[in-house]
Amino acid sequence: MRLVLLPGLNGSSHLFASLLDELQDIDCQALSLPDQGPQDYDNLADILIRGLGNTPFILLGESFSGPLAYRLAIRKPKGLRGVIFAASFLTRPNAGLPLLRHLPMPLALATQPRLLRALCLGRTAEEDILQRVRREIRRLNPSLLRARLETLAALQAPAQALGLPCLHLWPQQDRLVASAAAERLPQFCSDIRQIRLDGPHFILQTRPKVCAQAIAEFMQEIGAS
Secondary structure, eight states: OEEEEEOOTTOSSGGGHHHHHHTTTSEEEEOOOOSSSOOSHHHHHHHHGGGSOSSOEEEEEEGGGHHHHHHHHTTOOTTEEEEEEESOOSSOSOTTHHHHTTSOOOHHHHTOHHHHIIIIIOTTOOHHHHHHHHHHHHTSOHHHHHHHHHHHHTOOOOSSOEEEEEEEEEETTOSSSOHHHHHHGGGGEEEEEEEEESSOSOHHHHSHHHHHHHHHHHHHHHHHO
16 A cells, blocks of 8 residues: 655655655655645645545645645545544644734744754754755745745635544644644544654654654554455
8 A cells, every 4th residue: 555645834755755764665655745826725636636546545644734635535536545644733723824924934044943943843853854854944935835824824624524544643742733723633534543742843754763653553554454
């Protein structure tokens, strides 16, 4: 069974490198988000559904892409067997987003090591992970970043529950996703397992081994059912 990965706000597959190293026994397909055109979830789903293929797969949505994974899942693409939400949500992740989207986007400030460690990576994150995240943020077009923030600010609660088996990798030191948003996720998934992990928002990058183990066990469970 394949694992199809959808990235966070950065939109590229580059930050999955550490996780993919731990998932070498699994057939992985890391997709990137389009960097042109509308960035709302329905339009992104229209584009990405074409690349999902037909063979059995599990869909992983990291952070920003959790609602995207949900929208793809409710379209019932052939082969989809389950969904993994990694440091993600299905309602607005933070009450401050409507204000944030109107502020200037000083990417140089946003990539200061102290700020990244405080908000995203934790104090013990390895230097190579820090530098990889800095590069990803700095390469983002500010208008593209703003468009994705506007998508998050406009996010509404789903109208229907997802019936597929789901896994929620829930970092307990997440400074970007409010705990209330993470706690609400099971309201929209009728069959969900939640794993609370000691770590920051970038849990796939800072704790790839434990995340890979949880993913592999979930996939094995789905494959055996």
